[in-house]
Amino acid sequence: MLLEELNIDVSETAQETGEHAGRAIESTLVELQKVKSEIRVIFAAAPSQDYTLDYLANSAKIDWSKVVAFNMDEYIGLADGAEQLFSNYLENRLFSKIKPKAKYFINPTNPVAEEVKRIAQLIEEQPIDVVCLGIGQNGHIAFNDPPVADFEDEYTIKEVELDDVCRMQQVLDKCFETIEEVPKQALTLTIPTIFKGERLFCVVVGEHKREAVKHTMNSAISTTWPSTILRKHKSCYFFFDRKAYPGT
Structure with a gap:
């Protein structure tokens, strides 16, 4: 797909x-809840x-009682109450303020095989309507870093080892003080799982994401920059700030 044909804001x-x-x-x-x-x-x-x-937490238009929510990925090895856990982040930022029909967070304290099976069954029950995502500095989608990204992945969710670029990003984002504190393993929804979403909304901000955005928009579609696959999705909407978007 040509750059001018993409949905870019x-x-x-x-x-x-x-x-x-x-x-x-x-x-x-709002359209779907009707x-x-x-x-x-x-x-x-x-x-x-x-x-x-x-913005979503403060919306007066969304009927959250119809929303079944999932998180995209989760660290393995952090303490239950760790603020860096994505489930805790989402709880604090959104779910403590709204009441969804259901929410299914990845639980990294469960045995990996059991949790992979549990989440896969929940995800596969019905199609996914909306995916809210970002892009990592290494072009990862969720925790599908270049070494483990697979556009034809047979799994719905899998255990992965995080690469150093991904782990350092967590430090730059001020989620951890040092790279040694960042877990090396995580559970992540795979690229095909995310790609099956009916509509994707991809938000990327900050100058540190500029190179990743440039490759996402212009490089050959490959797992060298996993986010390049988003150009092939029929309904992916990109939202960049001026620092992240380098232009054509």
């Missing part, structure tokens, strides 16, 4: 970017999603 600030994405997601959910009794949504957890989640 560029705002001046990270807050404006998040709010633009929030409005687009809100509009989609015709569906259940709307299935996958949420990413990262500082890049802050303003989007804030």
